[in-house]
Amino acid sequence: MLELVLFYTASTIALVATILALTRANATHALIYLILSLLAVAVIFYIIGAPFAAALEVVIYAGAIMVLFIFVIMMLNLGDKGDRREKQLLKPQIWITPVIFTLVLLVELVLVLSQSAPAEIQGLVTPKQVGLTLFGPYVLAVEIASMLLLAGLVGSYHLGRRYLEEGRENSSRGRS
Amino acid sequence: MLKLLPLIPLFPLVSSIILMVTLGKLPKRMVAILGAGSVGMAALITLLVGLAFMETGQPHHQVLWTWMRVGEFSPDIAFYLDGLTLVMMSVITGVGFLIHLFSTEFMEDDNSFSRYFAYLNMFVFAMLILVMADNLLLLYLGWEGVGACSYLLVGFWYQNPDNGAAARKAFVVTRIGDTAMAVGLFLLFTELGTLDIQPLAEAAKSQWEVGDTLPVVACLLLLGGAVGKSAQLPLHTWLPDAMAGPTPVSALIHAATMVTAGVYLIARTHELFLLAPPAMLAVALVGLITSLMAAFTALNQHDIKRILAYSTISQIGYMFLALGVGAWAAGIFHLVTHAFFKALLFLAAGAVIHCLHHEHNIFKMGGLRTRLPVVFWSFLIGSAALAALPLTSGFFSKDMILLQAYELPGVGPWLWVGGLLGALLTAMYSFRLVFVVFFGETKMEPDKQPGVRMAVPLSLLCVLALVGGFFALPLVPLASAFPVASEHHPSHLIEGISIAVPLIGLAIAYFIFLGGQWKVDGLVNSASGQMLRKFWFSGWAMDWLYDKFWVQPYKSLTHLLRRECMDDIYNTIVKFCQLLYRVFSYTQAGRLRWYATSMVFGMIVVIALLQGVI
């Protein structure tokens, strides 16, 4: 019973926090709400018997990736320049088409879900099981993921380097 | 000896190529020796080959190499020698050599001396290929080759646009017939599976019955080609205009050899025609009608070469008549004698023109009998042979044709009557020509006499035209090529009539044009007489008719198409593509949100499809 209450509470928090995150004008506020949403999802993971996934969600998602976001936002040092234009969001021609589309898509997804036979969550999957499977049958996926991360590393270094160099030149010019 | 066969066309070919690549840099003497000598050599080898052939009398077949191989179709470059081929080769090289010799003097003052002989030698080569070919495809190569050379030589003096137009007309009109012939060849190949002439005849005889539809169609298509090349109705209009070329060219191409290619084709494929009696009848009728129409027209012309041109059309009509009634040997015999006397007439006319500052109008000539005696006697003998006066060569051949036409059951006597009428007219126009040009008062003085290189060919051809009838018939080994016609001896009355008719024609011509006993001015100058005269003068208004029914509609069609209404279709396609381009480039707005939205739309559609909602 407690689990059900916890699940629905966490779901509600996740949804509301997500909506708030996506409607903020200020990026930092949005990120805070997003972290909240991710934490709520971590709770859900825990409830449906995936404690290892919940831990990863907290540590990597809400921890590492979001910190990356915040670092970048701090580097850009945004003012409230962009906020004004975001007010256009309220105009119907901006939101009418996306809203209609997403509603149609939602209806379709609900229809798809309602077609499947009702099923329930089986129970706990321990981290040990996950680890054995990961380095057993899925070892190729691990390799692929490592390649992907390497590519991301190289790509982001290449893209970010110029920005950093230019910033250094600008600052040195300012000094002299 | 028979192995020398391929050398015969090789000599003119080599000479022609030498003359072409030297670009007229050779001295004229050299060109003359090369041009006439090569054909002379060909004639000599033809003589040797002919003698060797006479010993055995067996057809000789010589394969040089395989031309091409496309599936089951592999025509050879191969020659076939039998009586018919030998006769044609003799005419081409023999008469051709005399005409080349004549040309060396006739064209002496022309700047394009070398070009002339290059074309003429090339023509001899192509014509030899035509008659020696073992298969119809090689024959077609020669057929087109002579057409091309004819085009080049008719338009030889291309600086005058009229000559170019005449050349184009000759080319285009014969092309109509050639297309029919090509279709005929396709039909023969698809039906019988070969184009080699001898196997083709065998296959036709085994596969087709007499009177089937297919042989009739095939023969009519071949007849179309023959009609175009030989200037028969309805494709005869090009020949009078082709007189724009030099006169020896008219003698060689448009009298002695090329225009008789149609006769040769029908004779060569006579086994097919024997399977198609309606096509035979068509050949005979085309020949007879053409012969009469052309004879009427010849009677009204005043250009010396045009008279001879219409006369040629008329005489080839006779040959067609002979072929149509199954008198193959007679048709080819007439071809040979016609080659002799018509070449003689053309060369003599050329000599007249040469000596009279290129004057063509016969009514401006007159009394040349004493001024140009050699030419006069040549012309007289040629005209006598043309009119088929007794004992000349033309008499024998025409007599044979008429008799065999008479013996044809059914329409035979009618064809005979038509042929007699043609003979009467032939005698009238040929002696009208002689009387007007060589008798009467002198209107123009010739400024030079024909030299020895003109006189010798003329004299030799005189001899051939006079006595060719005696020795040509037994000598010519046509028997091996054709089914032997049964010997009949018609009544003396028929013989007598066919002897008398040309004499009557001669007399009429004498009374009207020389003696002046018959005054026809009143008749000619009356309104209807004038109209008829004009009608005949224009060659039965055929040119006018074709202009109205073919050339003008075609021209207006081209004017219509000049507006490029076909292009509108393509432009519409282009415009549609441009419209699509604009629409699609509009979707490439460069806005991320737009892309995302369109992706979502796609997602919706895909899910709906997968779930079967739509």
Place this chain on the structure above:
Amino acid sequence: MGSVSIPLDHVLLLSALLFICGLLGLMMRRNIIFILISLEVMLNSSAVAFVAAGARWGQPDGQIVFMLILAVAAAEVAVGLGLVLQIQRRFKSLDMDDANRMRG
């Protein structure tokens, strides 16, 4: 745990709702930071679906796919934020409607 089971449908519905939210954000926001946040939301929602499906069968495979998604998200964010820096440098703006040089 496990005494009262949670219906799978509800977890999947939550996943769908989160996905729709991300999609809506993707289509409506012009700031590239928010576009990236939307993408994160969408990735996360699919991760929820996978983990739930894995839990439905009591198998670890769902969580393994979740880890793959994590790797994808990390790489995507790294490259995406690098792009953010470039865009800010070139256009002096984070508005994606300004960066429309690929207009056809």
